[in-house]
Amino acid sequence: VTVVTPAVAASxxxxxEPLVEPLRESCRMTPLRRPGDAGPVRxxxxxxxxxxxxxxxxxxxxGEIDLATSGQLETALAEALAVPGGTGLRLDCAGVxxxxxxxxxxxxxxxxxxxxxxxxxxxxxxxxxxxxxxEIAGLSGVLGLSGPGPDAQPTAPVE
Amino acid sequence: xxxxxxxxxxxxxxxGDAEVDVRVSADAGQVSLLRAFAASIAIRLDFxxxxxxxxxxxxxxxxxxxxxxxxxxxxxxxxxxxxPDRVTVRAAVAASSPTLPSADALSWHxxxxxxxxxxxxxxxxxxxxxxSIELVSRPTGVRR
Numbered sequence: 218v219t220v221v222t223p224a225v226a227a228s229x230x231x232x233x234e235p236l237v238e239p240l241r242e243s244c245r246m247t248p249l250r251r252p253g254d255a256g257p258v259r260x261x262x263x264x265x266x267x268x269x270x271x272x273x274x275x276x277x278x279x280g281e282i283d284l285a286t287s288g289q290l291e292t293a294l295a296e297a298l299a300v301p302g303g304t305g306l307r308l309d310c311a312g313v314x315x316x317x318x319x320x321x322x323x324x325x326x327x328x329x330x331x332x333x334x335x336x337x338x339x340x341x342x343x344x345x346x347x348x349x350x351x352e353i354a355g356l357s358g359v360l361g362l363s364g365p366g367p368d369a370q371p372t373a374p375v376e
Numbered sequence: 377x378x379x380x381x382x383x384x385x386x387x388x389x390x391x392g393d394a395e396v397d398v399r400v401s402a403d404a405g406q407v408s409l410l411r412a413f414a415a416s417i418a419i420r421l422d423f424x425x426x427x428x429x430x431x432x433x434x435x436x437x438x439x440x441x442x443x444x445x446x447x448x449x450x451x452x453x454x455x456x457x458x459x460p461d462r463v464t465v466r467a468a469v470a471a472s473s474p475t476l477p478s479a480d481a482l483s484w485h486x487x488x489x490x491x492x493x494x495x496x497x498x499x500x501x502x503x504x505x506x507x508s509i510e511l512v513s514r515p516t517g518v519r520r
Contacts, residue, residue, distance in 0.1 A: 263408070281408060283404070283407055283408060283436060283440065284404040284407055284440045284443060284444070285404035285405045285407065285408065315411075315432075315433075315436075317433065317436045317437055317440060317486075318437060318440070318480075318482050318483045318486050319440060321482070322482070346429060346433075349429070349433075350433065350486065353485075353486055353489045353490070354482065354485065354486055
C-alpha cells in the first residue's frame, strides 16, 4: 500500500510565506500485484490513498478501511492536516468499498484535529456504504455529510 | 459442530442448511476474510442487497471487537449457521481480560443497529476468559 502525500517544500516554521507549490500532479499508486499476476491477491492491505493540493489538501481514498488498514488512513490524514500552508482537508471517499468503526474513528479524530488547528474538514464524496455507516453512527452532522448521496448507482455486487 | 484443522469446514445438516465453521488467527488482517464469508453466505441465502451489506458490516464489527479483545496469536472462531429465515453468527476468542465487547460504545452501537439481535458473553476459560458475540440477521433489511 502506498500513501502519496503532497511533496510541498518544507517551508520554515510558521508557514507564513504564501504557497510556493500550489498544486502537485496526482500520483496514482501502482499496485504491487496486478490482477493478472500469478499468485493470489491478498485481501488485507487493500486501501489506496492519494493526496494533492493545499487549498485544501484533497485526499482520495479507495478500497477497504477496517481495523487492518485504518492506520494508513490515519497517517495520511495527519500528514494532510500538517501540510505547510494547507487550509484544510477535503476527503473523497467515493472509491471506498467498505468502512467500519475503525475508519470512522479516524475520520472523527481528523475532524477534531482540523477544528483545533483552524483548518477545514469536508467529507466531500462518500459511497453508499460510507453514508450508511456514518448515518448509523449518528455522525452525519459531525462529519459534514448531508444531502442525498450519489443516487442511481446500484451497490456493487458483493463477492 | 466440529473443528477442523483447515480454515473452514462445512457441515451439511439433514435440513439442507450448511453450517460453516471458520477459524483464523485473531488478527486484524483476517477480518476482511470473515466479512467476505458473511457476504457470501448471505448471497447464497438470497438476502436482499441491504441485508447482505448489513451482515457484512455486522460481522466485521463483531470480529474486530473480538480481535481487539483477544490474546495475541490466539484464534478467532466464527460459526455461520444458516436457516431459511435467518443466519446466526457466533464468534469467540480467548482473552486475558473479562471486558465485555459492549464497553466499546461506538462499535457496539453500530453492531446492534445492523443485526436483528446481538448478545455478548464473557466466561472464565483456562487461565483467562472466553469472549463471544452472537448475532442474528434476517434476509430482508430493516433499514429506512
